[in-house]
Amino acid sequence: MSSRFCSGLNYVEILKLPTTKALYPLFEAVSNSIDAIEEGETKEGLITITLERLQQGLLIEEGEENRELLLIQNIMVEDNGIGFIDANFGAFSELNTVVKKNRGGKGVGRVVWLKVFDYAEIQSVYFVNGNKNREYRHFKFVRGEDAIEVIENESAKPNTEIKTTVYLANCKDEYQEAMPRKRSVIAQEVVIHFLPYFMVGSMPEIVIKENGLDDISLWDVFGSYISDKGQRERFVIANNEFNVTHTKTKYHSQRNKEHRIYYAAHGRVVETRPISSDKIAHLPTKLQIDDEEYVYVGYVESSFLDKNVNQSRYTFDIPDSTEGDALFEQVDWKAIEEKVNTSIGTYLGDYLEEARRDKDEKIRQFINEKAPNYSYIYTQHKDEVDKIPYRSIEKGNIGQELAKIHASLRANFSDEAEAVLNIPESEIESIEAYKEKVNSLLERMNPTGKADLAEYIIHRKIVLHLFEKALKIKDDGIFVKEDVVHNYVFPIRSSTDEITYDKHNLWLLDERLAYNTYIASDKSFGQIAGYESSTNKEKKKRPDIYAFTFSTVEPDDTRSPYKSLDIFEFKRPMRDDYKPNENPYNQIKDYLEIIRDGGATTKDQRSFTVIDGGLIYCHVICDFTQTLTKMLEREDFKRVGNQDWYIYYHQTYNALIEVKSFDFVLETATKRNQILFDKLGLK
Numbered sequence: 028m029s030s031r032f033c034s035g036l037n038y039v040e041i042l043k044l045p046t047t048k049a050l051y052p053l054f055e056a057v058s059n060s061i062d063a064i065e066e067g068e069t070k071e072g073l074i075t076i077t078l079e080r081l082q083q084g085l086l087i088e089e090g091e092e093n094r095e096l097l098l099i100q101n102i103m104v105e106d107n108g109i110g111f112i113d114a115n116f117g118a119f120s121e122l123n124t125v126v127k128k129n130r131g132g133k134g135v136g137r138v139v140w141l142k143v144f145d146y147a148e149i150q151s152v153y154f155v156n157g158n159k160n161r162e163y164r165h166f167k168f169v170r171g172e173d174a175i176e177v178i179e180n181e182s183a184k185p186n187t188e189i190k191t192t193v194y195l196a197n198c199k200d201e202y203q204e205a206m207p208r209k210r211s212v213i214a215q216e217v218v219i220h221f222l223p224y225f226m227v228g229s230m231p232e233i234v235i236k237e238n239g240l241d242d243i244s245l246w247d248v249f250g251s252y253i254s255d256k257g258q259r260e261r262f263v264i265a266n267n268e269f270n271v272t273h274t275k276t277k278y279h280s281q282r283n284k285e286h287r288i289y290y291a292a293h294g295r296v297v298e299t300r301p302i303s304s305d306k307i308a309h310l311p312t313k314l315q316i317d318d319e320e321y322v323y324v325g326y327v328e329s330s331f332l333d334k335n336v337n338q339s340r341y342t343f344d345i346p347d348s349t350e351g352d353a354l355f356e357q358v359d360w361k362a363i364e365e366k367v368n369t370s371i372g373t374y375l376g377d378y379l380e381e382a383r384r385d386k387d388e389k390i391r392q393f394i395n396e397k398a399p400n401y402s403y404i405y406t407q408h409k410d411e412v413d414k415i416p417y418r419s420i421e422k423g424n425i426g427q428e429l430a431k432i433h434a435s436l437r438a439n440f441s442d443e444a445e446a447v448l449n450i451p452e453s454e455i456e457s458i459e460a461y462k463e464k465v466n467s468l469l470e471r472m473n474p475t476g477k478a479d480l481a482e483y484i485i486h487r488k489i490v491l492h493l494f495e496k497a498l499k500i501k502d503d504g505i506f507v508k509e510d511v512v513h514n515y516v517f518p519i520r521s522s523t524d525e526i527t528y529d530k531h532n533l534w535l536l537d538e539r540l541a542y543n544t545y546i547a548s549d550k551s552f553g554q555i556a557g558y559e560s561s562t563n564k565e566k567k568k569r570p571d572i573y574a575f576t577f578s579t580v581e582p583d584d585t586r587s588p589y590k591s592l593d594i595f596e597f598k599r600p601m602r603d604d605y606k607p608n609e610n611p612y613n614q615i616k617d618y619l620e621i622i623r624d625g626g627a628t629t630k631d632q633r634s635f636t637v638i639d640g641g642l643i644y645c646h647v648i649c650d651f652t653q654t655l656t657k658m659l660e661r662e663d664f665k666r667v668g669n670q671d672w673y674i675y676y677h678q679t680y681n682a683l684i685e686v687k688s689f690d691f692v693l694e695t696a697t698k699r700n701q702i703l704f705d706k707l708g709l710k
Contacts (some may be wrong), residue, residue: 039141039170046205049198050213050342052143054220055136056104056193057233058295061224063108063115063191064231072231075159076217078210079238081203095208102143102195106231110153110191111164119168120175136340141170143158145197152187161187162274210235214248215283217253220296220327222289225249226257226272229294252276252283258374261365265358267331271367273374278313278320286310288367289326292336296326297343304416306368309383310375311417323375327367386420392639393425399707400485401429408436484703489531490515491697498689509683516595535696536646536687540593563582584611591641592680594618598649611647611655612675612684619680643682659686 044051053059057074064072080097111119119137140147147168155162165179198206207213213389214235224230225246235243257274276283286302302323313320335343349359372379390412394401405412415428495513517531528639533540622643649655651671664673671688 038138042138043144044139044341046201049143049202049206050197050216051215051341052140052297053102053104053217055139056102057221058136059109059193060106060191061221061231063106063110064107064227067107067109069107069109069231071107074231074233075103075105075236075538076234077105077211077236078213079103094237095210095625097208099201099206099208100196100198100203101586104193104195104306105190108191108592109190110189111149111151111156112153115167116164137168140168140193140195143194143199143202145199146170146335147194148194149189149192149196152183152189153191161189163187174264183209198587204502210237210240211248214243214245218249218252219247219289220297221294222296222324223272223291223294225253226274226326253324254316260370260374262370264331264362267329267358269327269331269363269366271325271327271370272597273323273325273371275314275316275321276324278322283322285312286323287325288371289324290332291326292332292340293345294328295340297332297336297340300364302368302371306364307372307375307379309379309386309414309417311378311382312421314375314378322483323371325367325371325374327363337515342361342367356480382417385664386415386417387412389420389464390415390429394429398426398485401433404432404436405428408432411436447661468653484700484707484710487532487534487700488709490535491693492702494532494535494696495693496695518597535692536648537593537644538699585690592622593644593646595646595648598655598702599648610658611649611686612658612664613681615645615647615684616677616680619645619677619682623680640681643680645682645684647684647686648689648692649686650690655686 053076057076060074062190064074078099079101080094081099081100089447109115137147148526149164149166149168152161152162153164154160161183163179163181165177167176167178168174169176207216217233217235218225221230230246233245235245254275254277257268257272259272262269262271271288278284286307288300288302289296290298290300302310313322315321332343335345345363346359348361349357392403394405411432415425415432418427419428427635497515515532519531589609594615596614598611659675664674664675664684666673671691673686675684676682677684
């Protein structure tokens with residue numbers, strides 16, 4: 028036999044079978060049994076699958092749940108088909124046989140037995156001489172020069188049962204770990220793989236057995252698994268006919284939780300592909316039928332698929348796309364899936380329409396209640412809204428999806444704006460035509476600009492809410508440290524070299540500070556980029572926040588002197604233990620002295636100064652306690668009205684020093700923004 032099967036050795040080595048396909052040897056054996064029953068015209072065909080487990084490790088008590096903790100070591104498949112008559116044994120002994128070509132057989136399927144198991148042992152009792160006599164054949168299929176080891180081949184007694192047994196022995200470790208252990212899962216996998224046979228009623232009776240446990244009828248599994256017999260539809264691609272059968276199966280959170288389509292060749296599933304709302308618009312995760320949940324399942328058959336299944340029969344030799352390749356008749360996965368998805372959409376039409384209405388209502392409700400800034404997307408770009416996968420609605424990701432659409436529209440408009448503004452004068456036909464282009468662009472850009480503004484207003488509302496909350500938080504009766512409040516205004520130990528203007532909240536203190544040339548937080552003067560040359564004394568000085576703006580006298584000169592400078596100092600809420608050397612006014616004066624005297628220098632050894640007449644704004648944010656109030660009054664600070672706001676002008680340093688309470692900052696920031704909140708309906 029080695030002369031006809033010697034190349035099988037190499038084929039086992041080069042065969043690439045993923046561990047996820049660990050059950051394929053079982054599928055191959057069952058497929059052979061189906062063929063044998065069909066060929067033998069057996070009236071009451073029966074296939075029996077018997078599982079044997081690896082008896083190692085801890086002793087497992089009797090019972091299915093504990094038994095199924097053990098790995099499967101051997102699988103036995105029995106049938107009452109035609110058996111290994113001489114013709115079938117001869118075909119089995121020859122690699123690449125064409126005996127089963129009309130059924131899609133490639134003549135190499137049994138090689139997967141040796142890929143996953145050590146060997147296969149076959150025993151077969153079959154009729155000879157026109158069903159007058161019976162013979163018994165016993166042999167092993169192994170990896171070696173002599174792949175077929177004949178053990179017995181003799182006459183059998185007249186009453187011997189017609190039966191063929193394929194015993195797959197000693198599953199290899201890498202496949203054993205990947206192979207399902209639960210009988211119910213194996214049963215479901217077999218049903219799925221041979222779904223077309225079950226659907227058309229050509230599958231023989233088939234059961235799974237295991238010593239000491241009840242049998243599992245796969246027809247019962249199929250009956251409980253499928254909602255109906257299925258609906259069949261035909262479509263054509265480049266003169267190739269395809270048939271898709273649609274049905275629904277019961278949802279299971281672990282074993283059957285996604286919609287999928289099976290692609291079959293010669294009645295057997297070859298590839299499984301998931302179906303989601305990315306491919307089928309508005310497809311929900313589960314389909315509700317009465318009080319039960321289902322998922323969609325379909326399978327596709329075609330002579331084209333039969334012809335293009337690969338030799339090992341676990342994938343197809345079909346390109347993803349044939350654009351530009353006229354030789355392939357434009358039959359590719361892209362074309363096939365487009366047709367299949369359209370067919371699925373028709374079959375699930377009622378479910379998709381219900382999901383579409385639900386999605387639409389939830390998006391409108393989200394926009395009305397939480398994101399009015401995105402209302403323009405719904406009214407003016409409904410086609411984009413319709414593309415949002417229903418899966419995102421189920422996961423509560425409406426906000427993220429709308430934000431993605433908004434960002435995409437904004438990017439498109441920005442590109443268009445750049446193109447319009449950069450049109451060469453020579454290409455402008457008339458001023459009126461150019462104005463028309465600009466006005467058209469502005470009209471379409473206006474909603475995105477409004478959305479950005481609304482989003483920023485909502486951001487401010489949230490910041491004010493968190494700021495107010497931070498001022499009230501207490502840990503064991505102690506107010507939060509100034510660092511916590513500081514971070515709400517500007518991230519500690521950061522600067523505008525590292526963060527953008529929209530990442531800080533200095534507008535809480537002064538709207539002028541929404542934009543500045545440079546802002547630094549909790550950094551000494553010597554840590555500012557370009558000011559490393561400050562003296563040791565100055566380097567130790569570290570305001571909480573400082574911001575400066577370049578001079579407008581020389582707009583292209585980004586060096587000092589600067590037009591203005593702001594310095595901020597935060598004190599812990601409700602602090603009332605100031606010592607003389609901790610007087611915030613004295614701290615501010617130290618900063619002013621360094622700056623006005625040129626103690627801080629740039630990397631070019633230029634003084635870090637403010638232009639003549641340039642005002643330095645100093646802000647102290649704290650809670651007004653008795654100790655602090657006395658300090659301020661001794662230094663001749665003036666209270667503004669009855670508010671928690673003191674001011675003092677230092678003539679020598681041309682500096683305006685303001686001391687404000689946290690509550691006053693919160694109150695005034697809220698009042699400044701209230702008109703914006705009211706316009707958006709934010710309470």
